Amino acid sequence: MRSDDAIRATQLTKVYKYSEQAPGLKGAVKGLFKPVRRERTAVDAVTLTLPKGQVIGLLGPNGAGKTTTIKMLCGLLRPTGGELEVLGHQPHKRSFDFLSRISVVFGQKSMLWWDVSTYDSLLIHREMYAIPRPVFDASVAELTERLDVAHLINIPVRKLSLGQRMRCELVLALLHGPDLLFADEPTVGLDVVAKLALRNFLAELNRDHGTTIVLTSHDMSDVAALCQRIALIDHGVIGFDGNLQELRQRSGQHADADLDQVLAAMFRGRS
Amino acid sequence: MTRQLRLLRILTVQEVRMMMNHRGWLFLLQVANVLPPAIALLVWHGAVDQGADPPVSTTYLTSYLVLVSVVAMVTSSWTSGFLAASIRLGGLNSWLVRPCSTHLSYLANNSAEKLLKLGLIAPPVVVLGLVFRHDLRLPGEPQRWLHFLPALIIAAAMTFAFDILIGSLAFWMEDIAAIDRLRYLLARLLSGGLVPLALFPAVFQPFLAAQPFRFLVSFPLEVLLGTTHAIDYAYQAGWFVVLVGGAVLVWRRGLRDYQGAGA
Amino acid sequence: MTPRLFWACLKQAIRRDLQFRSQTAINALSSIGDLVLGVVPVLILTGAGGTTWTGPLAVVVVGVFGISTGLMDCFVRPNLAKMHGYVRQGDLDLILIRPVNAQVFATLRWMEPAELGRVLSGAAMVAVGLHLADVRPGPGLVLQAAAWAAIGFVGFSLLWANLAYSAFWFDSADPINEIASQLREAGKYPISYFTGAARLVLMTLAPAGLVAAVPVETLTGATSPLLFAVPALAAAMLLTRLHWQLASRRYSSASS
Ligand SMILES: Nc1ncnc2c1ncn2[C@@H]1O[C@H](COP(=O)(O)OP(=O)(O)OP(=O)(O)O)[C@@H](O)[C@H]1O
Numbered sequence A: 001m002r003s004d005d006a007i008r009a010t011q012l013t014k015v016y017k018y019s020e021q022a023p024g025l026k027g028a029v030k031g032l033f034k035p036v037r038r039e040r041t042a043v044d045a046v047t048l049t050l051p052k053g054q055v056i057g058l059l060g061p062n063g064a065g066k067t068t069t070i071k072m073l074c075g076l077l078r079p080t081g082g083e084l085e086v087l088g089h090q091p092h093k094r095s096f097d098f099l100s101r102i103s104v105v106f107g108q109k110s111m112l113w114w115d116v117s118t119y120d121s122l123l124i125h126r127e128m129y130a131i132p133r134p135v136f137d138a139s140v141a142e143l144t145e146r147l148d149v150a151h152l153i154n155i156p157v158r159k160l161s162l163g164q165r166m167r168c169e170l171v172l173a174l175l176h177g178p179d180l181l182f183a184d185e186p187t188v189g190l191d192v193v194a195k196l197a198l199r200n201f202l203a204e205l206n207r208d209h210g211t212t213i214v215l216t217s218h219d220m221s222d223v224a225a226l227c228q229r230i231a232l233i234d235h236g237v238i239g240f241d242g243n244l245q246e247l248r249q250r251s252g253q254h255a256d257a258d259l260d261q262v263l264a265a266m267f268r269g270r271s
Numbered sequence B: 001m002t003r004q005l006r007l008l009r010i011l012t013v014q015e016v017r018m019m020m021n022h023r024g025w026l027f028l029l030q031v032a033n034v035l036p037p038a039i040a041l042l043v044w045h046g047a048v049d050q051g052a053d054p055p056v057s058t059t060y061l062t063s064y065l066v067l068v069s070v071v072a073m074v075t076s077s078w079t080s081g082f083l084a085a086s087i088r089l090g091g092l093n094s095w096l097v098r099p100c101s102t103h104l105s106y107l108a109n110n111s112a113e114k115l116l117k118l119g120l121i122a123p124p125v126v127v128l129g130l131v132f133r134h135d136l137r138l139p140g141e142p143q144r145w146l147h148f149l150p151a152l153i154i155a156a157a158m159t160f161a162f163d164i165l166i167g168s169l170a171f172w173m174e175d176i177a178a179i180d181r182l183r184y185l186l187a188r189l190l191s192g193g194l195v196p197l198a199l200f201p202a203v204f205q206p207f208l209a210a211q212p213f214r215f216l217v218s219f220p221l222e223v224l225l226g227t228t229h230a231i232d233y234a235y236q237a238g239w240f241v242v243l244v245g246g247a248v249l250v251w252r253r254g255l256r257d258y259q260g261a262g263a
Numbered sequence C: 001m002t003p004r005l006f007w008a009c010l011k012q013a014i015r016r017d018l019q020f021r022s023q024t025a026i027n028a029l030s031s032i033g034d035l036v037l038g039v040v041p042v043l044i045l046t047g048a049g050g051t052t053w054t055g056p057l058a059v060v061v062v063g064v065f066g067i068s069t070g071l072m073d074c075f076v077r078p079n080l081a082k083m084h085g086y087v088r089q090g091d092l093d094l095i096l097i098r099p100v101n102a103q104v105f106a107t108l109r110w111m112e113p114a115e116l117g118r119v120l121s122g123a124a125m126v127a128v129g130l131h132l133a134d135v136r137p138g139p140g141l142v143l144q145a146a147a148w149a150a151i152g153f154v155g156f157s158l159l160w161a162n163l164a165y166s167a168f169w170f171d172s173a174d175p176i177n178e179i180a181s182q183l184r185e186a187g188k189y190p191i192s193y194f195t196g197a198a199r200l201v202l203m204t205l206a207p208a209g210l211v212a213a214v215p216v217e218t219l220t221g222a223t224s225p226l227l228f229a230v231p232a233l234a235a236a237m238l239l240t241r242l243h244w245q246l247a248s249r250r251y252s253s254a255s256s
């Protein structure tokens, strides 16, 4: 592995096991005695190398395997098969060094403590990541300024709006200065202004700190604005890996087609 | 290690601050916790007044039942339900991506809850003590209290481990509430939380002395009231190893099979 | 509330319970275990002597207690326990807009059929206990005892309802359900073990004593003044109705 690769995955595979239940009384009784075991391959032999400092967008329809991929990359899930090295670590071992060099933002889930202010959560992360006081202060100052949340960080999180909270989530997630950021649908539910602010912030982060970013989003304009590289996933398989221009060409849509149309054409072509 | 301790401290302080918002709720819960021993006190005193002859003295019985709600509270844990929910709904994800053990937050949550509840359970227990003050004898020797404290903390640690053990079953099962309920059922009877174990018929005593639930509630009180034997400490150590070791084992296995629920 | 609506609610509850497969079985078992283990403290108590109560009679008391609380936990408790949520999260709106008596609907909507296991095991305990105690009550006594049990059931449910309605007035009244349930446990003991004020309270204000202990006393031939209890119960019903009306008038749907 070259040391300037952030992520290297070969034949990465995840198979979920679950049991199915038929609806109604009969199904329930049957499930009681003979549960139907199923398997679903959510990620199917994905091979992907990501150099440090790159921003990659994972795109794909619902249920394509994007979140599953991210969960394996950040150590939440143990891969069922394949090789995976992230920042020189095997993620699922969840070593302190690995976890303190990455960060994860789930658009749907909050990392902030609900009943206290953002600043209180930051203090906890200071202990968690063993951040020295001066570094902490400087980091908080920079992040709150860039995300324009200086006036929000002392308000209990439950009283913030979604957009305000999302920006505070980012302050928390980036406090320890991670080398690698995973953002799973960070813009979900945000209005255009908030979305733009967030987008600009991520772009600056990548430019000024060289942070590697793995992003998923269903908003094509997010991806277009941020990602130097796009990987299309469907049914757990990467069907396209390249930049936006190549994507347009591949889709066969005319040059000024709307990005959503480009993507829809790609998905339709595959399934 | 010092990082973990500092983290535990700051998490605990934060939990106390958050729980302060629910102090009325917690207080009512403590009143509910004092009711079972209060009812037991009433019926046993009624029985003794009418000529019953229990195997222990009225003062032992009274002191035990007045104090048992405090001990039961300190050694209780409500982690299993939360842990199971976070495994099932994916709340665990937020912890696994941070360099901090999930259990640390539960430990902080538990300690904070104990600190706060200790203050809230005091008034109803004092009332109970005053009502039955004629038969209440608290030991005067300081070393009894000195032995009581570690026994209490070990009991609390064992319950916590038990909770992690049961909560971790959510890695494989959809709903652990029923198992949890079954455990509480056994614990209520066998821990001495409802009836002092000494009141059970003599034939059961060897079994009662050796079973794990005794060490979750009854044992610290037995230490305080001075009715333990040397062998009991061996039992305690044995069950401690079983519960804590079991919790560690099940948690590790579960994390390996974890499916990382949630979008 | 028509019987058909009631039936529909029950069917739905059974269907739900069967969906959560083995959990329901474990719930039913633990509900029964609750009762069976619950007899232990009572047996230990009667074993210590002092009163005329014998072990078998105590088993009958616990059995009746099991039948009554099984029914209560199936039909009454689940809803009262939810009252707090209804009020705090504004879900009561969804009940108030139904074309049925809101109070009754809110009290009977949710059911936990698994708890009915306790009714069966309670009945078995009653049968065994009566046999061992060699008590063979005539039909008159059985009727009287059943009447007392019904009064106890309704009386305690009313108390519980009033406690649950405190959710309308106080923010964190939720554990009141736990208090009610622990208070009810006093009904498992023969009433004569309680003396003085405690006994009076358990016969009137918090009628846990009427749930099982007084009915069983009646079975053995001791009579209590039924005529007195019926008007008291009617008054309690009226008060509960009034409480609900006052409370729901005060209720303004909490915005989420
Ligand atoms: N815990 C789980 N157990 C079983 N199957 C799962 C689990 N999590 C996800 N899946 C399945 O795996 C597949 C991929 O899911 P994943 O969450 O990775 O999709 P996604 O690309 O993130 O979709 P979306 O855009 O909707 O977020 C889906 O078919 C999903 O149903």
Ligand SMILES: [Mg+2]
Binding pocket: A066, A067, A068, A184, B263
């Ligand atoms: Mg997803």
